[in-house]
Amino acid sequence: MSLINEYRATEEAIKELQGRLESLKTNDGLQKEIEFETKLKTLMGEYSKSLRDVIALLDPKAVTKGAAPTTKSGNLRAARKVKQYKNPHNGEVIEIKGGNHKGLKEWKKTYGSDTVECWVQ
Secondary structure, three states: OOHHHHHHHHHHHHHHHHHHHHHHHOOHHHHHHHHHHHHHHHHHHHOOOOHHHHHHHHOHHHHHHHOOOOOOOOOOOOOOOOEEEEOOOOOOEEEEOOOOOHHHHHHHHHHOHHHHHOOEO
């Protein structure tokens, strides 16, 4: 698109948006919502309350429904448990939190995945 065509399209879009803005300004429903929002914010400021406090007051279940469980570090995932594998053939022990361990992969290649999973202590 040429620069002049882009300019004209942008100008047309601005005129359309200005028309929508003017129609919204005269909408009684919007005026009532703006008035309600203003009064609510003033009241919240007067009593030093946040929006979260107001929601908790009006719908206590909403606060507990939306809250995600967090750990001490603030992560959303729970910490992985340590797995300990003991090779009965040589007595070697491997402790891991995830499955990406070089020695464990070698054991699974040599003895089979199902067999190695039986070695978890």
